[in-house]
Amino acid sequence: MSLKRSKNGRSITSPWIAEGKKYELPISDAVLDMQGRDRTTAKQIGWQIAFIAGLLGLLYYSAVVSEIDLFELLEGGSTMGEYISRYFPPDFTDSASYLDDIIETIGMGIWGTLLAVIFAAPLAIFASANLCPVWIVQPTRRLLDAMRAINEIVFALVFVVAVGLGPFAGVMAIFVHTTGILGKLFSEAIENIEVGPIEGVRATGASKFQEILFGVIPQVIPLWISYTLYRFESNVRSATVLGIVGAGGIGVSLYQSFRSFDYTKVCAILIILIISVGLIDAGSAWLRKRFI
Amino acid sequence: MIEYSGNLQRVVTAVVSVEQKRQASHRLAHQPAVTITHLSKAFKGIPALQKVSLTVQTGEMVALVGASGSGKSTLLRTINGLQLAEKGEVKIFDTSLQNNGQLYSKSRHLRSQVGFIFQQFNLVNRLSVLENVLIGHLSQISSFRSTFRLFTKAEKTRALAALDRVGILTQAYKRAALLSGGQQQRVAIARCLMQGAQIVLADEPIASLDPESARRVMELLVDLNQERGLTVITSLHQVQMVRFYCDRSVALREGVVQFDGRTAELDDNRLSRIYGAAAEELVQRGHAEIFSS
Ligand SMILES: Nc1ncnc2c1ncn2[C@@H]1O[C@H](COP(=O)(O)OP(=O)(O)OP(=O)(O)O)[C@@H](O)[C@H]1O
Numbered sequence: 093m094s095l096k097r098s099k100n101g102r103s104i105t106s107p108w109i110a111e112g113k114k115y116e117l118p119i120s121d122a123v124l125d126m127q128g129r130d131r132t133t134a135k136q137i138g139w140q141i142a143f144i145a146g147l148l149g150l151l152y153y154s155a156v157v158s159e160i161d162l163f164e165l166l167e168g169g170s171t172m173g174e175y176i177s178r179y180f181p182p183d184f185t186d187s188a189s190y191l192d193d194i195i196e197t198i199g200m201g202i203w204g205t206l207l208a209v210i211f212a213a214p215l216a217i218f219a220s221a222n223l224c225p226v227w228i229v230q231p232t233r234r235l236l237d238a239m240r241a242i243n244e245i246v247f248a249l250v251f252v253v254a255v256g257l258g259p260f261a262g263v264m265a266i267f268v269h270t271t272g273i274l275g276k277l278f279s280e281a282i283e284n285i286e287v288g289p290i291e292g293v294r295a296t297g298a299s300k301f302q303e304i305l306f307g308v309i310p311q312v313i314p315l316w317i318s319y320t321l322y323r324f325e326s327n328v329r330s331a332t333v334l335g336i337v338g339a340g341g342i343g344v345s346l347y348q349s350f351r352s353f354d355y356t357k358v359c360a361i362l363i364i365l366i367i368s369v370g371l372i373d374a375g376s377a378w379l380r381k382r383f384i
Numbered sequence: 385m386i387e388y389s390g391n392l393q394r395v396v397t398a399v400v401s402v403e404q405k406r407q408a409s410h411r412l413a414h415q416p417a418v419t420i421t422h423l424s425k426a427f428k429g430i431p432a433l434q435k436v437s438l439t440v441q442t443g444e445m446v447a448l449v450g451a452s453g454s455g456k457s458t459l460l461r462t463i464n465g466l467q468l469a470e471k472g473e474v475k476i477f478d479t480s481l482q483n484n485g486q487l488y489s490k491s492r493h494l495r496s497q498v499g500f501i502f503q504q505f506n507l508v509n510r511l512s513v514l515e516n517v518l519i520g521h522l523s524q525i526s527s528f529r530s531t532f533r534l535f536t537k538a539e540k541t542r543a544l545a546a547l548d549r550v551g552i553l554t555q556a557y558k559r560a561a562l563l564s565g566g567q568q569q570r571v572a573i574a575r576c577l578m579q580g581a582q583i584v585l586a587d588e589p590i591a592s593l594d595p596e597s598a599r600r601v602m603e604l605l606v607d608l609n610q611e612r613g614l615t616v617i618t619s620l621h622q623v624q625m626v627r628f629y630c631d632r633s634v635a636l637r638e639g640v641v642q643f644d645g646r647t648a649e650l651d652d653n654r655l656s657r658i659y660g661a662a663a664e665e666l667v668q669r670g671h672a673e674i675f676s677s
């Protein structure tokens with residue numbers, strides 16, 4: 093009989109454990125009976141095959157409709173080098189105004205996210221099946237779905253018409269879309285909380301509102317903060333493109349430089365963008381860590 | 385037991401005041417704290433409580449025993465309306481809390497008179513110990529104040545006094561999650577004191593605790609029962625605890641009251657009948673002594 097060595101160097105003395113043996117469990121008639129009643133396996137395998145086949149079909153179809161074509165990519169490759177060289181060297185002459193635009197962009201991200209949080213918190217409570225009856229939950233969820241389904245750019249187009257060109261349209265666009273996203277994420281956090289503490293609060297004679305304040309919110313707050321910061325990062329990135337439809341921020345200068353073929357200026361803007369978005373992501377990641 | 389700090393005077397006054405409170409509670413003793421009549425409750429057609437009737441007088445300390453699944457938790461949870469029974473009535477101090485599946489409109493107010501202690505403590509982990517105790521006062525304060533967690537100095541003082549009474553004053557500003565199980569359960573008891581609860585319902589309050597913490601929690605409940613005349617109804621799995629701490633026992637089997645009387649009369653024969661096929665469960669849980677004495 094050979095003694096195997098465990099990871100920390102001590103030898104395992106029991107041959108039973110060393111050889112990975114397991115003791116037998118008695119298999120009663122009741123166990124066999126339960127096994128006989130298991131009808132799920134065959135069905136499950138059927139479903140799995142159907143699922144994989146469906147997935148492959150879907151991938152093929154989406155490749156066709158999005159015109160994925162390897163040959164085209166290879167052919168374009170030769171002209172690509174020449175095209176990229178037109179972006180260099182970057183032209184930083186307008187840096188000061190780019191910085192103003194970046195600050196405006198970040199401001200749009202901050203306000204869009206803040207307004208979204210204020211509205212998403214109550215909506216999330218109404219969308220949580222463990223807190224509210226189904227006739228409140230379902231309509232709220234559909235509302236959040238609708239807000240989420242429509243991209244910020246589309247909302248920006250809508251709001252540019254409604255409130256005019258400029259960053260406020262961008263703020264509104266971010267706000268509405270983010271409310272949909274955070275509302276859903278917040279309510280998922282609520283649906284995963286422990287019920288024990290809520291019952292503990294309820295048992296003292298507290299009202300439903302107090303149950304939420306003291307039993308629910310403290311449990312979800314770290315996740316909510318973390319989601320909010322994630323969305324803030326991604327909203328700043330979104331805000332950079334909203335300028336293309338006239339909704340303020342750095343996107344305006346970016347689009348203008350593109351249209352006038354000032355590729356060196358485009359390059360400068362992109363570099364500034366990468367740096368500032370990188371800084372924001374790092375800052376918010378640091379904040380997020382402190383809250384969990 | 386009483387600690388001999390040398391200050392005999394203090395000990396004497398403490399004894400006197402306990403005696404006064406006992407007398408005070410004796411005056412109330414003939415008012416029932418909890419009256420349950422013909423309570424029935426089923427989950428998906430499977431009965432969990434069947435025509436349970438039970439009266440608990442003010443100041444009593446009652447143990448609820450029975451095998452796993454016999455309906456102890458269900459009974460306790462219907463007493464304070466956390467759960468609705470389909471049939472029957474629960475009265476708290478002569479006021480109906482629920483009747484035939486209807487919760488009385490002032491049930492929240494009634495519930496604030498009843499403290500509940502859970503096996504898993506059910507504290508809000510991310511709040512401080514003090515805040516957890518203050519939760520016991522929520523039924524008395526406005527939504528506005530709760531939104532901003534505005535508690536008055538007097539309220540905080542009372543919460544600290546409650547923590548002092550259960551012996552964990554020094555933990556007041558820690559997060560509840562950081563406390564040991566026994567300490568957390570004492571926070572839950574402090575929350576009941578903050579509520580000013582006259583009745584304490586405890587669902588296996590010591591089942592998740594080590595023996596020493598369990599003993600301290602049980603002794604705290606007994607002390608509160610004796611010094612304040614608190615009515616305590618507690619489910620317990622450990623038979624020796626029941627015998628040691630509770631004069632009266634109520635035994636359930638499959639949702640039916642099988643025994644209701646002095647614990648001293650709940651002998652081994654009776655117990656094994658009540659536990660029936662689950663009697664083995666008692667042995668496996670390390671309570672074989674009840675069959676051998
Ligand atoms: N929420 C619920 N949904 C469905 N069935 C339930 C629910 N709560 C309790 N039951 C059932 O009701 C019966 C009584 O359960 P209960 O929890 O009151 O027993 P118990 O005496 O407290 O048991 P234990 O000692 O294991 O805590 C059991 O059959 C249980 O499965």
Ligand SMILES: [Mg+2]
Nearest residue numbers: 456457458587
């Ligand atoms: Mg139970």
